[in-house]
Structure formats: structure tokens, C-alpha cells
Amino acid sequence: MKNKPIEQRYEHPKTLLLGVFAPGNKMGSAEYYFEEFLNLVKTADIPYDDTFFMKVRATDNNMYFTKGKLEELSQKCQELGVDILVVSELLHPLQERNLENVLNCRIIDREQLILTIFKQSAHTSEGKIQIEMADIEFMKTRMSGRGRELAQQSGIIGTRGPGETEKEELKRVFADKLRQAQKKLETLERARSVQRKQRLESNQPLLCIIGYTNAGKSTLLNAIAKGNVLSEDKLFATLDTTTRELFIDGKKKGLISDTVGFISQLPHHLISAFKSTLDELKYADLLLHVVDASCPAWENQIAVVHEMLQELGVNKPMLYVFNKIDKLTHEQREAQIAKLILYTPHVLVSALTKDGLTPLIDYLRTYQL
Numbered sequence: 001m002k003n004k005p006i007e008q009r010y011e012h013p014k015t016l017l018l019g020v021f022a023p024g025n026k027m028g029s030a031e032y033y034f035e036e037f038l039n040l041v042k043t044a045d046i047p048y049d050d051t052f053f054m055k056v057r058a059t060d061n062n063m064y065f066t067k068g069k070l071e072e073l074s075q076k077c078q079e080l081g082v083d084i085l086v087v088s089e090l091l092h093p094l095q096e097r098n099l100e101n102v103l104n105c106r107i108i109d110r111e112q113l114i115l116t117i118f119k120q121s122a123h124t125s126e127g128k129i130q131i132e133m134a135d136i137e138f139m140k141t142r143m144s145g146r147g148r149e150l151a152q153q154s155g156i157i158g159t160r161g162p163g164e165t166e167k168e169e170l171k172r173v174f175a176d177k178l179r180q181a182q183k184k185l186e187t188l189e190r191a192r193s194v195q196r197k198q199r200l201e202s203n204q205p206l207l208c209i210i211g212y213t214n215a216g217k218s219t220l221l222n223a224i225a226k227g228n229v230l231s232e233d234k235l236f237a238t239l240d241t242t243t244r245e246l247f248i249d250g251k252k253k254g255l256i257s258d259t260v261g262f263i264s265q266l267p268h269h270l271i272s273a274f275k276s277t278l279d280e281l282k283y284a285d286l287l288l289h290v291v292d293a294s295c296p297a298w299e300n301q302i303a304v305v306h307e308m309l310q311e312l313g314v315n316k317p318m319l320y321v322f323n324k325i326d327k328l329t330h331e332q333r334e335a336q337i338a339k340l341i342l343y344t345p346h347v348l349v350s351a352l353t354k355d356g357l358t359p360l361i362d363y364l365r366t367y368q369l
Ligand SMILES: Nc1nc2c(ncn2[C@@H]2O[C@H](COP(=O)(O)OP(=O)(O)OP(=O)(O)O)[C@@H](O)[C@H]2O)c(=O)[nH]1
Pocket: 211, 212, 213, 214, 215, 216, 217, 218, 219, 220, 230, 231, 232, 233, 234, 235, 236, 237, 238, 239, 260, 261, 262, 323, 324, 325, 326, 327, 349, 350, 351, 352, 353
């Protein structure tokens, strides 16, 4: 029973969501972090039976949880007869494997959770290849655990070669798939660099809309440039970069791009997979950093975005666009304004109701791109 894939154990596996608030969590508030985790699970379309939240003071290299916490969790899993445990954190493959053995259930960690969402959201060939690569890199780390099962689920495994062990087969399949994906990506990257060269030669400035996921980036693009980009109350609704022409007073000001959103603890494989897309930010003349001003953790979200930009080596002029002001009461708005002095230059808008767009357009009109 234990070695059977969980999906085959029962028709409806019992799923528990485990939100963990560990030291060094960038979101500052456990409440908000758990809400975001629930949103990730909802976006990934994972049905669940129960939730459990834990604050931990320390983590363990082998098990992630220290002894007392592990006992508490083990008891909870037994009580509920848990088959799948979805954990809000990134787990090391060894921790994941050990936990699966001790708790006798399947684990979905933050990386697999976000990968699931990304797989649903990629629509262009480039996006799909980037996700495929991140997925294979993830499976590679699970090679001595359930790599084969994951590879079967992804449909990338064929038949084992003569005399090949399971591990050798997996290694070969992953290496082949990565090589093929890399080749396809390079072709697409060449096309992208030709487009970039043409843009630079024609002196067309580029504005990039960046920000935390769900901040309203796509809604803002739709509000200020022509076109219809999917905007949804979902995390990572946008994975594929969309570029539009930006006209101000009927004159073309340049191009404006919508980009993939950031989130705290974004798995490293996804950052590297999206590097070529995110590299575009290095060529931007101005970044419009969209912030959800109605989110209690907006300052933490800004910090996460800055950290990501630093990791990507992007240092460009930035305008903070504090969005969703329609959701704030008058008092909340006043309180926010007092804090915004730290984030200049900035504008306050509602991309949805289009309130406050005039100061933004004025800024862009006079900004020397
Ligand atoms: N009330 C309100 N809702 C907004 C505003 N701007 C965006 N939204 C909503 O917020 C949700 C997310 O908006 P998107 O534009 O998809 O956000 P995004 O930053 O592109 O998100 P990802 O692509 O998923 O990273 C949608 O439900 C929007 O309708 C706003 O100014 N006010």
C-alpha cells in the first residue's frame, strides 16, 4: 500500500494543507502568508480536506521539522488519515523524502505547487518550454525518490534501454529532454534578440510593468495601452510577456510590456527558467512597479520584488504605481500616503476604475525616455 502512488490508494485522497511560518519569512505576517498560501492552492486547483498552520522557531536539515513539531504533525496526519500533505515551504529533496516516509503520505512542496500553477498558465511556446525545463530540473532533484513516478505523470518517459538501471534511464531521459528544450529555447531567444535589436535601432523606448503577483499589472497594461491581456484574481495569471505600443496624446511614446509576477520564495528553478524572459528588464528604460496598496503586506511585497531585481542584476529607473486605491477607505488612504514618502517617485491609481490615471499619464508624458 505504502509504495503505491497516492492517486491509486484512494479515489479521493485525503489532503491536508500545511502552512508553516518559519524564521526569516519575508512576509512579516503569518496571517497574510497563510492567506497567500491558500490562494496558491486555490489557483493550482488542488482540492483539500483540512488546513493546519504551524509557527516554527527552527528547522531541521533532514526532516525540516524539529522533533516536537514533527510529533505534532504526525499525530495530526494520523488522526485525519492524510494521503497528501501540501506544504507552504520549499523543501530539500532529502527532507521531503524523509517526511514522506515518516508521515506515510505524499508531499507537495512549494516548488511543486508553483510549478503546477505555472504549467496551467503558460500559453506561448517560450513559456511552455521554460516551464518544461523547470519541471525537469525539479524532477532531477527527486531522482532517488519518486522521479520515475513524476516523469510518468509528465509523460516524458518511454521504455528503458537494454541493461539500463532505473536511475540511468531517468538521467538519460532528463538530459535528452533538457537538451531538446534548450535547443528550442535558443531558437526563440535568437528571435527575441533580433526583435530587441530592431527596437534599439529604431530608438523605441521600452517600459516594463513589474510587481508582485496579483498586484494588477495586466489590468494596468489594459488601462493604459490598447489590447486585452488576461487579468484574473489568480496568482500568476500572466506568464508570457505581452508587449503593446504606448500612445500618449495620440503620439507613440514607446513600447510597454507586462511581465510575470514575483512571489516570496520563488523556486530557484523557475527563476533560472524565466531568466531569458526576465532579461528583457535589463533593456527597459523605465520600470512601472505595480503595488497592491490594499494588501496588508504591500511593503514586504515591495521588498521581495527589489530582492528579485537585484538577483537578476536589474537596476533601472522606477516609478511606483500604488494600485487598487478604490479598495481603501479614506482613512486607509491617508495612512498609506504618509508611508509613501519612502517610495518615490510614485502615483496612486486604480487600474480597475481608472481613477488616478491622469497623474500617471502626466508623468509618462514628461518623462524623458
Ligand atoms: N479593486 C481593484 N481590483 C483590481 C485593480 N487592479 C487589478 N485588480 C484585480 O486584481 C486581480 C489581479 O489583477 P491582474 O491584472 O491579473 O494582476 P497581475 O499583477 O497581472 O497578476 P499576475 O499576472 O497573476 O501576476 C484581478 O481580479 C483584477 O481585476 C484595482 O485597481 N482595483
